[in-house]
Amino acid sequence: MLQWDINAQAELDSVEAELELVELQITELMDKQAELTSRRNALLQQLEEACDAAQSSSSSSLKPSKADHVMNKQEMQRYDRRDFPWSEKVEQQLKDSFNLSKFRPLQLRAINLTLLGKDLFLVMPTGRGKSLCYQLPAVCSTGFTLVVTPLVSLMEDQIMYLKSIDVSAAMLNASINKESVKTVMAGMTDVKSPFKLLYVTPEKIAKSKLFMSRLEKAYNANLLSRIAVDEVHCCSQWGHDFRPDYKLLGILKRQFPKVPLLGITATATSSVLKDCEKILCVSQPITLTSSFNRTNLYYEVKNSDNEASISDIASLINSKYKDQSGIVYVFSQKDAESVSTELQKRDILAYPYHANMDPQDKSRVHHKWTSNKIRVVVATVAFGMGIDKPDVRFVIHHTISKSIENYYQESGRAGRDDHPADCIVYFGFSDIFRISTMVVMENTGQQKLLQMVDYCQNFDRCRRSLMAVHFDEMWNEEGCNQMCDTCRHAQDCITVDITQHARQVVQILELAASNNEKMTPLKLTDAWMGKGPAKHRKMIQTTTLSRLKAEAVIVQLLLRGYLREDFSFTPYTTYIYIKLGRKAPLLKSQAHSLTMKMRTTESEPAEVSKVHIDAPQESYSNPGKKHYNNGKLAGSFLPAHIL
Numbered sequence: 001m002l003q004w005d006i007n008a009q010a011e012l013d014s015v016e017a018e019l020e021l022v023e024l025q026i027t028e029l030m031d032k033q034a035e036l037t038s039r040r041n042a043l044l045q046q047l048e049e050a051c052d053a054a055q056s057s058s059s060s061s062l063k064p065s066k067a068d069h070v071m072n073k074q075e076m077q078r079y080d081r082r083d084f085p086w087s088e089k090v091e092q093q094l095k096d097s098f099n100l101s102k103f104r105p106l107q108l109r110a111i112n113l114t115l116l117g118k119d120l121f122l123v124m125p126t127g128r129g130k131s132l133c134y135q136l137p138a139v140c141s142t143g144f145t146l147v148v149t150p151l152v153s154l155m156e157d158q159i160m161y162l163k164s165i166d167v168s169a170a171m172l173n174a175s176i177n178k179e180s181v182k183t184v185m186a187g188m189t190d191v192k193s194p195f196k197l198l199y200v201t202p203e204k205i206a207k208s209k210l211f212m213s214r215l216e217k218a219y220n221a222n223l224l225s226r227i228a229v230d231e232v233h234c235c236s237q238w239g240h241d242f243r244p245d246y247k248l249l250g251i252l253k254r255q256f257p258k259v260p261l262l263g264i265t266a267t268a269t270s271s272v273l274k275d276c277e278k279i280l281c282v283s284q285p286i287t288l289t290s291s292f293n294r295t296n297l298y299y300e301v302k303n304s305d306n307e308a309s310i311s312d313i314a315s316l317i318n319s320k321y322k323d324q325s326g327i328v329y330v331f332s333q334k335d336a337e338s339v340s341t342e343l344q345k346r347d348i349l350a351y352p353y354h355a356n357m358d359p360q361d362k363s364r365v366h367h368k369w370t371s372n373k374i375r376v377v378v379a380t381v382a383f384g385m386g387i388d389k390p391d392v393r394f395v396i397h398h399t400i401s402k403s404i405e406n407y408y409q410e411s412g413r414a415g416r417d418d419h420p421a422d423c424i425v426y427f428g429f430s431d432i433f434r435i436s437t438m439v440v441m442e443n444t445g446q447q448k449l450l451q452m453v454d455y456c457q458n459f460d461r462c463r464r465s466l467m468a469v470h471f472d473e474m475w476n477e478e479g480c481n482q483m484c485d486t487c488r489h490a491q492d493c494i495t496v497d498i499t500q501h502a503r504q505v506v507q508i509l510e511l512a513a514s515n516n517e518k519m520t521p522l523k524l525t526d527a528w529m530g531k532g533p534a535k536h537r538k539m540i541q542t543t544t545l546s547r548l549k550a551e552a553v554i555v556q557l558l559l560r561g562y563l564r565e566d567f568s569f570t571p572y573t574t575y576i577y578i579k580l581g582r583k584a585p586l587l588k589s590q591a592h593s594l595t596m597k598m599r600t601t602e603s604e605p606a607e608v609s610k611v612h613i614d615a616p617q618e619s620y621s622n623p624g625k626k627h628y629n630n631g632k633l634a635g636s637f638l639p640a641h642i643l
């Protein structure tokens, strides 16, 4: 090869490397642009609402100009009025049948809107009383309300409750005998309406032609007064609990267009709701969303270390939560059994609950816990929808949830009585990968899991604000009131420069790749800490960080795209390896630096170099300019402990 060719090749390589860096920086900036645009739009909307408020207070009439589904707050308030033709009956039933003295936020508005015949999506936090929004209209209307519910146990609980307050209700599901099915089917077209609510599973609508034809008859006789779809997020595969049969529910609105539909959920982002709108064939429903913020819940994340965390959980239950009720969520059936045994050994009345138990055993545990005969249920996600015990004082996650939606829903079972309650997650490095193998085949499983990991590892922002962003809610800094560990212990965190650590990790992975070797998360951490096989330690800078901090750095690099997970499947198991992520090449630049917030309250002080508190999270400084952190030159290849 000519000298000229060699020079040209070298220059081409360097230009290509630089181009790649520029492209990554453009992607970063575009992400930032998207974030700022969405913030600007939110602020513009806020301003517009403030202007509307000022205008409507200066004129007595409400503007009728906009379509219902895009009404602003002030226009919506007209549906809180108590002078509708049905208002008197609604108030009377609230007190006499439901034994409640007043409405909670948004309940009256939802009830008025559905009684006006509007299609409605209602997004309200867990335990805030969504069921009343279709139960009360049902008793105030002629005919019956069809309620689609995902679980038989959920409908059984509701029917038991309605019976106890003398509201007639019926259900149809696979466990009902033929005779009862006949009676219910006849009741559907009986003008005397022997039941006000009819609960069915989505399968019934998707698969039973006989049922659909009875429904048609009831519709033609004006006896189908309303359709409520509970846990409506199950329609969308972007939601956290997708149920294939929910996808077929569009038939309801297509066949019964005049019947108002009410979709209900505690957890749905706006894109999930848009998807549900399409699937259910409702055009432009009004969406009522109440704040996701449960002000009485204290959110906290602790580091998990298997044995130690069980002892920690037990001593919390035996001290702070003495004689109180709670739930400990675990990852698997095996964990449910082993953790409950460990808690029992420590004198705690704890029972396991998981999907593989007999239905009778499940309802026995549920019932004993509800009636305070046992204190703690150690449960998998199978202990889910429909749990309505008001005085749950703690929900502890022994293992992280697989998404923020799941976590919000599971932790939301605490404090339904509005008294203070704690929601604690034990976050462990290896748990990320245990769950990863479980969700890898799900559409957005990996992305959702990483959002949950970010919730646990982020000491920069209030835990509530992270949830707010997730649920597209505008966040007001005062909304937390020190009711999360990040806000309460902000002084226990410092910003640390992890650039050198990141480079060491990348170096290990490069070395492994050159030896054709795959690194599991455990192998990688071991090699970096100078443990494990000697060949991994050759020629690499081992770290002086504690294991906990080394793991935290690796997680941070995963979250920010410097590392990525790589899966390998066998018929029996799934293996996870760590590989370089798309941002890893950025670390080649001396000017690139990377910081993260770490807790100082762990067993030893952070051994990494501190940086000025308001330094940027990641910076692309001018390569010609030196980048100083606390007087130290960042970006040099000195070993971490010297920095």
Ligand SMILES: Nc1ncnc2c1ncn2[C@H]1C[C@H](O)[C@@H](COP(=O)(O)OP(=O)(O)OP(=O)(O)O)O1
Pocket: 100, 101, 102, 103, 104, 107, 124, 125, 126, 127, 128, 129, 130, 131, 132, 265, 266, 385, 386, 387, 388, 416
């Ligand atoms: N206006 C009210 N005043 C006092 N208590 C109420 C009111 N409305 C409902 N409740 C009670 C009844 C229930 O015990 C509890 C939870 O109601 P429920 O309808 O089951 O919640 P939900 O459907 O919003 O929660 P989930 O998301 O868990 O299903 O709140």
Ligand SMILES: [Mg+2]
Pocket: 130, 131, 230, 386
């Ligand atoms: Mg509910």
Ligand SMILES: [Zn+2]
Pocket: 462, 463, 464, 465, 480, 481, 482, 483, 484, 485, 486, 487, 488
């Ligand atoms: Zn907070």
